[in-house]
Amino acid sequence: MAWNEPGKRDPWRGNQKGPDVEETLRRLRERFGNLLGGSGGRSGGTGGILLVVLAIVLLWTVADTxxxxxxxxxxxxxxxxxxxxxxxxxxxxxxxxxxxxxxxxxTTRVQSLDDEVVMLTMDENIVRIRFNVQYQISNAEDYLFKLRDAEGTVKEAAESAVRQVIGGSEMDHILSGEGAELVSETKKVLQQTLDSYESGLAVTEVNFQLVAPPDQVKEAFDDVTNARENKQQIENEARAYANTVVPEARGKAARIKAEAEGYSAERVALAKGDADRFELLMVQYKTAPEVTRQRLYLETMQEVLTESTKVIDTTGGRNLINLPVDRLGGALNSGGGVLLPSDEAVRAKREGSR
Structure with a gap:
């Protein structure tokens, strides 16, 4: 019988009883070989693979730190x-x-979001708003651990802010030139909403790219806009006309007022002068009435006859009168006459004087 048949003892091991070391090593090699994809009988190749794997793991560990x-x-x-x-x-x-x-x-990359809403204003008009929101990450921890969908959150919060601001304004105010105020208010409301969510996002810019009525009522709103523009144009023309006419009227009024004041001062001065002269004449008249009366008469006649083209001889022809020929020519041409003493009057005067 063979020595390794069942029930026979191994001649190499003698009579000792215990674990088979060779068998144990063989089984270990087979197990490592199966794990590493090699043969259990190639102990040298298995050790090399283990070293390579350990080296790769060590390098990856060092690099990952x-x-x-x-x-x-x-x-x-x-x-x-x-x-x-x-x-x-x-x-x-x-x-x-x-x-x-x-x-x-x-954290420094600016992200952008575009959206459009159609909504009612405070005065129950329909308006279409197309807006753009730009934002960036301000707190990385809140962004990672307290926010699941950044773009969706910004979109919903922005739409809510636009509806809150536009819904609280009238249509004329929205379509007027005060859009910057509405944009600023929208940005403020949006940032407050994101902060309440602890989103870690900061709004850098909000723009209204389109503010217009829907296409169904656009024609009517265009008519209203044109009417408003025409009204503004007429008001501007009226202001320009007023700015031209009012200064002229004020200047004319000032000139008339100045002339009136000058005329008033002149008349007052003349009246005062006449009054003073009359008082002086009264003093002279009380002193010499006849002389003063004669002098006043002569002065008055001189003043009256200075501009007259008629010559009157009150001496009966006894005096030689020098006629102002240069002045009488125009008077004769215009139908005026010169009163001269006739021959009969002269002779009658002479006889009477004899």
């Missing part, structure tokens, strides 16, 4: 899934995964 954050980003570190710290730009060290993981968040 270093992380580089760009200047436009921040890194949020999670240790076993729990928020631990925030890394700034530059090279930093951490525990390898799965102990610590780093999520990089671009």
């Amino acid at each position: 270093v992380t580089i954050i760009n200047a436009q980003e921040v890194g949020v570190v999670q240790r076993f899934g729990k928020k631990n710290r925030v890394l700034g730009p530059g090279m930093s060290f951490k525990w390898p995964r799965p102990i610590e993981t780093v999520t990089k968040v671009a």
Whole structure:
């Protein structure tokens, strides 16, 4: 019978009883070979693969402890899934995964969102608003752990803010040139809403790209707009005309007033002068009445006859009268006459004087 038949003892092991070391090693080699994809009988190849695997794991572990954050980003570190710290730009060290993981968040990148709503205004008119919202991440931790859908959240919050602001305004106010005020109010309301959600987002810009009535009523609103523009044009022309006429009228009124004041001052001065002269004449008249009366008569006649073209001889022809020929010519041509003494009057005067 063979020595290795059942019930026979191994001649190499003698009479000792215990574990078979060779069998145990063989089984271990087979198991490692199956795990590494090799043959259990190739112990040398198995050891080389193990070394390669260990080297790769070591290099990956060392490399995974270093992380580089760009200047436009921040890194949020999670240790076993729990928020631990925030890394700034530059090279930093951490525990390898799965102990610590780093999520990089671009905090300086501006994101944009466009949307359009059709809604009722405060005076029950329908208006169409197309708006644009620009935002960026202000708090990386809140953005990662307290916000699930950033774009959806901004869209819903922006639409709510637009409806709140536009719904509280009248149509004329919305379509007028005061859109900047409405945009500013919308931005304020939107930021307050995002802050209440602790979204970690900051609104940088809000723009109304289109503010118009719906297409179904656009023609009627265009007529209203044209009427408003015509009204504004007429008012501007009226103001321009008023700015031209009013200064002229004021200048004319000032000139007339100045002339009236000058005439009044002149008449008052003449009246005062006449009164003073009359008082002086009264003094002279009381002193010499006849002389004063004669002088006043002569002065009056001189004043009256100075401009007259008629010559009257009251001396009966006894005096030689020099006629102003240069002045009598115009008077004769115009039908005026010169009163001269006749021959009969002269002779009668002479006889009477004899």
